[in-house]
Amino acid sequence: MIISEDLYDHDFVKYWCYGFEELAERVKEMPVEKAAEITGIPADKIVEAARMYAAATPAALQWGLAIDQKANGMQAGQCIVALMAITGNVDVPGGQILADINFGLNEVGFGIEEGVGKELMDKMIGLDKYPVYCNTILNAHADMMLETCETGKPYPIKFGFYAGNNLMSCTSAEPKRWHDALVKTLDFCFTIDCFMTPSAEATCEVFLPLAAAAEEDGVSFTHYSGSPVTTNFMNQAFTTGEALSDIEACFKVGKRLNPHMFEEYQDYHDFIDHLRLSRKLRFEEAKKEVTIQRDVKYYKYETGDLRMDHSPGFNTPTGKVELYSTVFEQFGEDPLPYYEEPQYSPVNTPELLAQYPFVLTTGARTFAFFHSENRQVPYCRELNPDPLLEINPKTAKRLGIANGQWCEVWNQFGSAKLKAKVSEVVDEQTIHAQHGWWFPEEEGSEPNLYGTFRSNINNLVPNFHTGKLGFGAPFKCLLCNVRPLDENLDTDMNEIWEKFKREDQ
Incomplete structure (x- = not known):
């Protein structure tokens, strides 16, 4: 509707979007009537919503978890990003704000290349089958890890660490299958948590007490610092036993395993200043404020604050919002969004x-x-x-x-x-x-x-x-x-x- 009725932002599409013509052709495969049949939403309501969003300047879309939790979720997300882009609502006041590359992003992949090394990185479980997942999440692929725990191939998994993760109750599909695989394969596992959990009880030899919020010094962000709203500070009110905060525990373990990477830090507060605050703030000074409203910068694609090389544009191979994803194309996926029925559904099965x-x-x-x-x-x-x-x-x-x-x-x-x-x-x-x-x-x-x-x-x-x-x-x-x-x-x-x-x- 937005494209066919010429409701899109021509200037933003012309200068900052890649693949608009291809997208315009692809969306013709999903007429309103077909979308209504799939979603159960009346066609006139879909049309009304599309026109309302396109006419609202500025506008923002709420992206909920349900978008991600299906096999076709990446394409659903691609559609939402396309809507934001073609209406010119990206990184503008009142629109979808993007993360500033200069603040608060140090923890993404901190030390993984230097601490783990290329040889071990190349052995990451699932890297051969799902390189995009493993290289962006910087973790082994969950399903492939389950297969490895069950079969011992390509190598056995013998050591485990749960960082506040109760996978048998919460995050794992087929949890009994995960339980059986981990009990079978792990020789040693430890966890750091506030409470004993089923996962720790079943598989861990050591349980380390985790400090609760009132027992720790720490920093929290809105959306992992991706949205520049507030930086919030936790001030330790009291101490209970030998409980450590998560970042303090990571600092101690990291310093023991890779001492050369932690020589520059005097203590874990100094580590917080670098990892969480990018040296823009000092924890000991800023914590007195409890909450700090961060400066909000807009149109960062014009100033070079979205890319590591600080050149204008978006953090993509083309430097533009990729309506036609060159990354998807590189790894054999359709570069344009498409709809796919869930594996099990009234239509598919x-x-x-x-x-x-x-x-x-x-x-x-x-x-x-x-x-x-x-x-x-x-x-x-x-x-x-x-x-x-x-x-x-x-x-x-x-x-x-x-x-x-x-x-x-x-x-x-x-x-x-x-x-x-x-x-x-x-x-x-x-x-x-x-x-x-x-x-x-x-x-x-x-x-x-x-x-x-x-x-x-x-x-x-x-x-x-x-x-x-x-x-x-x-x-x-x-x-x-x-x-x-x-x-x-x-x-x-x-x-x-x-x-x-x-x-x-």
């Missing part, structure tokens, strides 16, 4: 609908928790005592599911037990399930592991279902079925308060 008639989406955020955190904090748990499954009232009535009744949701990959929340927020064909659930009040040792597999919706999410470049697992787009249960698994909040009460209570 209609043969599965008799068994799994509902679309499953997972992981909407709650006010009470952050991922798998805070289940042992009584005040938080009171807000959300049990794992919830949202279901439409008409669907619930048809299946005989009452509000507050426990249910089993399952598909071809696994099952989980959650408590029904009857809500019109979801449509009749959709089931939404919370993620990150475990029960710290329960027995922690094997095989129960705080009940982490009982209500873990990731049991239903498969590994090895990413896009061509290795990004995008299907946490938001699967099929499932659901049925009511007779058993009552309600949390006893009196038990939570008694077990996790503060020492002064």
Whole structure:
């Protein structure tokens, strides 16, 4: 609509976009009627929204997590960036602000080449199959790491470190499979965390206590410093035992493993000044302000503040917003955005609908928790005592599911037990399930592991279902079925308060 009705920013497209003509041809393959059929949104609403966005000067788009969590997510993101660019809403007041290359980005890949070295970097798991993923994320590919842990190929994984990661309850698809692989392959593993977790209990020999926010000096940013809003400072109020902050622990470990890389730092505060503040601020002075409003610079593509070489333009091979991605093309992916049905969907796998008639989406955020955190904090748990499954009232009535009744949701990959929340927020064909659930009040040792597999919706999410470049697992787009249960698994909040009460209570 924006292109065909000539609603785009001609000057920005002419001088700062690459591949507009190719994009204009590609979008003809997705007429409004086809988009309406795919999304379930009426065609007139799509047209209205497109015209409204194009006419709003300036305008910004909210990019939520659901965009990423499907195999076609990179292309969905590519479409959103294209919308921002052709309407001239990139790095302008009120538009989409880009990160200044001069501030707060030192931690991206800090020391990886010097500390790890090219020989080891070239052995990164998944680098041969997913070079774009591994070279941009600077990590081994998750699915390929699972395969390596299971097979020992191309080499066995014997050592592990969890930096505040509870993968068996939160981040891993098919968590029992990950559990079995890690227990099998790891000779030694340690973690640094505020609380014992199922992942630590199952696989770690050593648990190091992590300082909580009130126990540490530190710096936090909005969007990892990518958005120049505020720089926030944590001031250590007290010390508990030998707990270290995450950056203090990383400093100590890094200094032991690669002392030559840390000679320039007097202590971890000095390390913060470089890694987090780019020497633009001094932590000891700035922390007194608690929060600092950072200077906002716009049109940085004109001043050279988006590129490492400080030349005008964007941080891309062409120096422009790549509507036609030369990087995608280099690695064998379609350089233009395209739509692809989820691997399992009513359209792509209609043969599965008799068994799994509902679309499953997972992981909407709650006010009470952050991922798998805070289940042992009584005040938080009171807000959300049990794992919830949202279901439409008409669907619930048809299946005989009452509000507050426990249910089993399952598909071809696994099952989980959650408590029904009857809500019109979801449509009749959709089931939404919370993620990150475990029960710290329960027995922690094997095989129960705080009940982490009982209500873990990731049991239903498969590994090895990413896009061509290795990004995008299907946490938001699967099929499932659901049925009511007779058993009552309600949390006893009196038990939570008694077990996790503060020492002064």
